[in-house]
Amino acid sequence: MRYIYGIVFLFLFGINNNSFSQSNGFEVIKNLELIDLIYMNLDKYYVDEPKTGEISKAAIDAMLQELDPYTVYYHESNIEDYRLMTTGQYGGIGALIRKSGEYVFIAEPYENMPAQKAGLKAGDKIISIDGRTMKSVASDVVSDALKGSKGSSFMLEYERPNQGVKKIKVDRDEIKVPDVPYFGMVDDKGKIGYIKLSSFTQTASKNVKSAFEDLSSQGMEKIILDLRGNGGGLLIESIDIVNFFVAQNEEIVKTKGRISDENRSYKTRNNPLDLEIPIVVLVDGFSASASEIVSGSLQDLDRGVIIGSTTFGKGLVQRTIDLKYGAKMKLTIAKYYTPSGRCVQKLDYYHKNDGKVDEIPDSLIKIFHTKNGREVIDGRGIEPDISIEEENLARITAVLMVENIVFDFATEFAQNNPEIAPAKEFRITDKIYKDFKGYVLKKEFEYKTATQEYLERVLEAAKHEGYDKKIDGEFKALQKVVSASKEDDLDLFESQIKELLSNEIVSRYYYQEGRVLNAFQDDQPLKKAIEVLNNKSEYESLLKP
Incomplete structure (x- = not known):
């Protein structure tokens, strides 16, 4: 067994005299040999039979965690997770799940997917899968048990509140999580289109194009692209989406890596859809990576107005490498730079301070300029042209969500109310909130302000x-x-709690699209976007120095 690890690592990473100095090469080979010797001695002498697969994966994961959170190893058993990340597809039942107490619950079935077709609802407790108890089982293990190839099936035992335990057969299918969960008109005159983009998988640009063309046929004259909560995905998809609004052969991104082969320029490849339509892009602190390429390049080219809060600040590019035995590795290979020349990367993973990752210091932040001469900076994500800070959750609101109290109330509400108003119109009435307060005050939980x-x-x-x-x-x-007072805080933060409660209840009737529509009621960035697009002089002034 000796030198097996060393040989495999040398093969996988293509180590040769041309790729690094002799001293570094010796250090790599020495460490690989030590790993090989440790593994060999564990296998030979350890008191119990080593779980070789588990300790090998733990060693690999620990090594990669020293670099950055985006360089990861996918064991062959986790390839479904990788496929979901890149394509938005997986084999399963089409439902979100969440842990509460000793069991995992159906949190939200996707509309027209196997879970919904089988009659499963949010709030159903998963008791067993194919006879195997799911009590005290971790969420990721339950998730793996629910996944499987299209056409396969399993027996699911679940419990619904006030209705007892049931057992049903569930047929798995190919699940495609939608890149565009909703698009439509958002103004009274029917002139401002809205596209919600939740991810950048292989079909993102295709779906955005389809939505744009549909809205154009309805008379759209202005567009809002919502990238809030979008953590990114495939770089080429972000470039193709920018290309819809930017001329062909325009440089959108440069990448620079340690290896010269990774120094590349990415330009728009196709004819645009519309070079003149006014654009507002909505972003928040969870907009990252490909979302920052889209928002950052449109800002740098003065092609659109950015509204919301400062984005996450992920300016790193990853590539997937196929390993042996069906495994894969996602590896950070470069930093990317938007048209102005800035890199949005906020955290400095290379210079860690006692294991702690710090932001790039202010002294190293540089000023760049957009096409029209507006000042923008690097190292801090994308700063919006109009900043609307996200409201921080009150402690009691956070506890109500984390402890699943809002979730459980919504489950009970849906059981007692077969119908509600359309998603856009539904609101938490004083009576509903009074009932909710009574429900909360019966629960035992503690928190501090x-x-x-x-x-x-x-x-x-x-x-x-x-x-x-x-x-x-x-x-x-x-x-x-x-000091925390549940009753006082329920009154003090009533509007915040109502908003989250309304959205959770609506999801029980109208699913993901309903959540989007219901959130429009209290969406201040969206309202500001509509205001800006309806004021031509303000829109144009925001794109000037």
């Missing part, structure tokens, strides 16, 4: 400096005011 935690730190500092006795009375009075 952020102010309460801050005060506790102040008291610790006061004790350290000897001031605690002097401020004792004032501190206790203040602590009483800011």
Whole structure:
């Protein structure tokens, strides 16, 4: 067995004298030999039979985690996860799941997919799969058990609140998670189109083009592209989407890597769909990678207005490498640069501080200029032209979501209410919220307000400096005011909680599309986008220095 690992690593990564210095080459070979020797001795002498597959994967994962979170190894058993990431497709039942207590629950079945066709609903508790109990089983294990090849089937035992345990046969199918979960007109005059893009899989540009052409046939004159929550995907798909609004042969992205072969220029390849239509792109802190290529290049070329909050800041490019035995590796190979020459990468994974990853320091941030001469900066993601900061969740709101209290109430509500108003119109009435408050107050859970935690730190500092006795009375009075009170906080953060509760309830009746439509009611960035597009002078002024 000796030198097997070394030989495999040398083969996989193509180590040769031309790719690195002699000293570095020796260091690599030495470490590979040590790994081989450790593995050999474990296999030969360890007190129990080593689980070789598990410890090998753990070693590989730990090694890659030292680099960045995007360089990952896909074991042959996890190829479905890789396929879902790149194509949006997988074999399964088409449903989101979530863990609550000892069991995993159906969180949201996709419309017209096997889970929904089999009659499964959000809130159904998964008891067993093909006779195997799912009690105390991790969510990823349950997910793997639900997945499988198209046409295969399994027996599912589940429990629905107030209806007992049932057992059904579920047929798996090829599931395609939609890149564009919704598109339509969003203004009263029917002139502003809206496209929600949730991912950049192999069909993203095709689906965006189809949606754009459909909206154009309805009389669309302006467009909103919503990239909020879109964590990215395939680089070429982002370039093709930009190409819809930018002339052919325009440079959109440059990549630069340690190896000169990765220094490339990516230009638009096709004729555009529309070079004149006004564009607003919506972004947030979860818009990353390919989303930042689209928003950043449209900003750099002064082709559209960016509205929302600063994006995630992922300026790294990955490539997938096929390994032996059906495994794959996703490897960071370069940084990308938008047309102005900036790289949006926010975190510096190379220069870690005691294992901690810090942001690129302000002293290294540089100013670049758009086509019209507007100033933009690197190292901080994409900063919007109009900033609308995301509302932070109150502690009680976060707890209500994490503890599945909103989810469970929505399950109960759907059982007792066969129908609700259309998704765009549904609102949480005073009666519904009163019922929800009563439901919450019966639950046992604890939390602290952020102010309460801050005060506790102040008291610790006061004790350290000897001031605690002097401020004792004032501190206790203040602590009483800011201590968590479920009833008071349910009133204080009513509008925030109502918004999340409404969206969860709507999903039980109208699925993913319903969530999008219902969220329009309180969507301030969307409302600002419509306002800007309806004001030609403001739109044009935002694209000038």
